[in-house]
Amino acid sequence: xxxxxxxxxxxxxxGVPEKHIDYTFNAVKSGSKREIIVKNLTSDVRNVDHKSxxxxxxxxxxxxxxxxxxxxxxGYIYSIFYLIAIVVLLLFITFSNNDSLVIKLSFxxxxxxxxxxxxxxxxxxxxxxx
Numbered sequence: 299x300x301x302x303x304x305x306x307x308x309x310x311x312x313g314v315p316e317k318h319i320d321y322t323f324n325a326v327k328s329g330s331k332r333e334i335i336v337k338n339l340t341s342d343v344r345n346v347d348h349k350s351x352x353x354x355x356x357x358x359x360x361x362x363x364x365x366x367x368x369x370x371x372x373g374y375i376y377s378i379f380y381l382i383a384i385v386v387l388l389l390f391i392t393f394s395n396n397d398s399l400v401i402k403l404s405f406x407x408x409x410x411x412x413x414x415x416x417x418x419x420x421x422x423x424x425x426x427x428x
Contacts, residue, residue, distance in 0.1 A: 301357075301361040302323060302358075302361065305319075305354070305357045305358060305361060306319050306323075308357075309350070309354050312350060314346055314350060314354065318339060318344050318346055319354070321338070321339075321344075322335060322339065322351075322354055322355065322358055323358060325338075326355070326358045326359060326362050327362065332355060332359075335351075335355060336348070336351050336352065336355065339351040339354075373417050373418070373420065373421030374421055376413075376417045377414055377417045377418040377421060380410050380411075380413045380414035380417065380418075381414055381418075383410045384407060384410050384411060384414060387403050387406060387407045387410065388407070390403050391403050391404060391407070
């Protein structure tokens with residue numbers, strides 16, 4: 299993260315201990331969920347106030363590339379799986395001589411096409427959630 303040092307300086311000057319900032323940095327970098335990080339920061343042990351914890355998380359997530367950066371990976375994986383299934387079904391349809399099999403495979407192709415579009419488009423927009 300390029301801006302980590304400036305974020306660290308900002309929150310150290312606001313009175314947040316450096317070890318809590320390092321914890322937040324590592325948690326954001328590893329892709330932990332926001333609720334878990336906030337819960338750990340505002341616990342009795344760390345005792346960071348809720349407002350500064352949320353502001354620090356906003357700054358770190360924006361410097362890291364977005365809050366849901368790692369959640370979109372599964373959207374790409376699912377999309378690739380559905381695309382492979384679509385290609386395989388299209389190959390079977392193309393090289394099949396049996397008309398009833400072509401019709402059955404065509405009906406099987408439709409759900410995979412819908413699932414592909416329902417995962418790939420939101421993933422491209424950065425809005426895929428499991």
